[in-house]
């Protein structure tokens with residue numbers, strides 16, 4: 615595997631490759647990332663990975679400085695997965711001058727859920743992803759479903775800019791106890807790590823309650839109101855256990871907006887999205903209904 619830090623060198627290395635499959639990451643790789651590399655291999659050849667901790671997507675009080683940087687160990691893992699090139703640019707290479715041209719996703723998708731609690735996050739993500747696509751010029755790029763809203767926003771960006779890149783989704787990989795793998799899990803204390811799978815357990819219980827409510831819909835009470843009550847119940851239960859939930863939201867899979875009573879009667883597909891802090895660590899997860 616070649617480790618390339620320079621854009622021109624990357625282009626030289628990939629010249630003539632028109633079936634490249636790409637997995638952008640911020641490093642500190644775990645099984646979740648490695649599963650994306652395997653999906654990438656099924657969709658193209660060669661597989662290119664990138665590691666870049668993107669300052670533009672971190673808020674002023676977020677963990678940009680603490681974000682774990684483990685390039686050597688990451689490179690070893692990628693080599694074992696048969697990755698052809700690891701693109702690991704420095705900030706000076708990717709942002710040699712202030713990045714004044716940025717990609718701003720539409721407010722109705724970019725400013726809700728994660729976008730509400732992390733203002734500017736998706737603008738930073740879209741900007742770096744577009745720039746990485748421009749450097750690597752892949753035919754396929756793979757993103758994890760754990761970052762559900764990110765995946766949807768990048769898909770729509772690729773569609774609206776007619777980028778010649780197919781966006782492929784990878785399922786969330788979980789620890790045996792159900793906790794979604796994330797680089798940020800490393801911030802959890804031992805006690806918090808024991809509690810952490812409860813986020814996914816809560817979502818499963820909520821899904822069960824949603825399905826139950828839909829099956830026993832009463833003409834006396836609009837379904838959207840019942841679903842709001844279920845969201846609140848889950849939020850309160852997590853708060854009781856010491857979590858600080860940002861949102862627990864039942865949304866339509868197509869646009870991540872809250873379903874109306876008519877949407878629910880028409881059986882529109884749903885997804886439950888959650889973000890909550892445990893101590894100082896913010897975890898996100900989701901579950902399709």
Ligand code: PAF
Nearest residue numbers: 638639640668739742761
């Ligand atoms: O999901 C991530 O790790 C990042 O948001 C991404 C897509 C690599 C952009 O920095």
